[in-house]
Amino acid sequence: MENEFYTDEFEQFLKEKSDQFSMYPSRRVWYSIYNNLHPSRRWPSVVISLFFISSLILIGYLNAGENSITRQINTEGTFINAPDEQITVSQSMSGINKGGTSSKPKKQQGQQIYSNVFSDVITNETDFYDYTIVKSNRPVHLFNNVTSPDVKSIAETAETNNNNENVIQDVDAYIKSNQIFADVAILNKKNKVLSSKMDNHVGNSTSITDNPDELNVSSINNSKNIVSSQTANNNKAQEFTLQESKAVINANPDQENNTAKNEEKAWIENYAFENKSPAKKWKGRLSYQVYVTPAVNYRKLSTKVKGSATPFANGDINHSISQKPGFGFEAGLGLNYAAARRLHVKAGVQFNYTNYNISAGQANQPVATTILLNDPSTGFSYSAARTSTTSNTFNGTASRPVTLHNRTYQISLPIGFGYKLSSENNVEWFAGATVQPTYYFGGKAHLISSDLKSYVSEPSSINSFNLNLGFETYMNFKLGTYNLQVGPQVRYQLNSTYKKNLALIEKPYAIGLKFGLTKGF
Amino acid sequence: MTEELMLSGCLKNNATAQEALYNRFSPRMLGVCYRFAKNREDAEDMLQEGFIKVFSQMHQYRNEGALEGWIRRIIVHTCINILKKNKKFSDSIDITNAHSIHIREEMIPSIMQAKQVVECIRSLPLGYKTVLNLYAIEGYSHKEIAFMLDIEESTSRSQYTRAKSMLEEVLVRKKIIQKTKKKTNFFGAV
The missing domain is CATH 1.10.1740.10 (RNA polymerase sigma factor, region 2, helix turn helix motif)
Structure with a gap:
């Protein structure tokens, strides 16, 4: 190649440095490749995601009000495949202390070096501080000046004294006296005191930032880089670790001027944005959506009658009344989270208006009639007296025709997922489903009487709570920073609109065209 | 395995x-x-x-x-x-006026040299960094690059020359390399 003639030191330098550079991809890349290569053995991402979400909810529920560790930790033992946004720690890192308590880490003999980087993790939360301390098992000679008390003993002392404030002070003093950051990660969301102390302490090293999240990520990533290097080459890793640690220890804030600090800080901010930390990665995956769905509402009526010989009990009630679909709509706000490359999880709040039309006749005067109810204790049906001013055009006599509207006003919390079926350039095709716990806060209900001759207005018969299912498929068009979603949707109500004691069962469903506008955060 | x-x-x-x-x-x-x-x-x-x-x-x-x-x-x-x-790419590859290009130098880290160098390369405009990556690091010839990117061979050469000088400037400013006299190759080209 002609390049050979042109290669000078500069190009060689670039090539060398670029070849030294490698990054560990996230596991999702492999899963996507696997799915593509083995379509018949697709990773059950839906099931896994649902399991994952359930687990998160369960963990969140169980830990509500307690202190929690802020990093994802699994005990399977390898570090190698962890992407930037995921820290997996070896089994030896079992000393996870909550609320300032301490437990001794399990040591396993014969473990590889990289599986034993962290020996102890201590998390705590007070009224003023959240912090996580990760103590390293890196060779002691790298930190010659690190002597006791170590973080663990600080935590143990704290446990004895039950004094969190002292822990903070002690940890701060420990960091200060030992000039470490790579081994100690602090989350300090509620107060900046500790961060600023560290600022003064280790100058402009990469972990220094006003943003504690970045601090934490930077610290953890340093450790992870070491692990990765060790995986590739233990000797090189040791050298690298030594160099890096020395660089950190030798950092002298007095040697750097303010301009350099500002530049560094500016870069850190940009770098953190480009390589989003776990805490911020969600921003890239999260989007919000506004949508509206004009829909046509249908319904299917049935009866649940026992021991009654009324006309209501005989035959298909749908054939005994004159009814036609009505127009309704839904509008909502939602959050979409890209849980996987193809899978989006979503949740939101939604308003629904449903409407169904019944052809009836206006009676000249109120007439006495009955509706059929079921006795909850015996299950037998009985007639309850009501009055009516509208008649069934099929059976009744009326002075003038009138249209009755069975309407409901609903608020629901749809939770579901969208699965990307295919994509081409700026167009994606999704299929999705939602479960919608729904509260009915108003509406009108016109019930057919037992003799099928009249309609009785009975708004109180509407169930306050119900469950709806939504099924949709839509095309997602990328329009700059916005995504436009268009596609058909079917919404089906699982339980009857009416309360259980009514012999009439109504199962409405709506078919609509959903228009949504999505934008990322 | x-x-x-x-x-x-x-x-x-x-x-x-x-x-x-x-x-x-x-x-x-x-x-x-x-x-x-x-x-x-x-x-x-x-x-x-x-x-x-x-x-x-x-x-x-x-x-x-x-x-x-x-x-x-x-x-x-x-x-x-x-x-x-990407449309941006085809726009970028045709850029001929290097003086109007602003490098996002603040993006360049100073953690490790390899990472630093890579980030410096990445800070270059899209067209520049693509040609530089292909020529200097991946070892493709300008002819091959021209074919790959659907551009003229001369465009590839000029893009590379500008990219290189721009990158050198950044690396010197970042104190990653020291300023040295420009070398010329056997043919007198850069």
């Missing part, structure tokens, strides 16, 4: 062999993609598409050169194809 085992396994569409091959080469290949991509996520997309091609074209590998080199070529071509789909 040895390279031979991986290769034979991949030819049989064996998932374990494929994963082993992926695990062995993906970190370095992601580094390659990252130099071409806008961000990490784009780089991962390139890597994914590239490895799918690698596995689906495995039967074309003749065992004549290093496997890594073969994979790397596929990955680079994938990166270029993805970039070419």
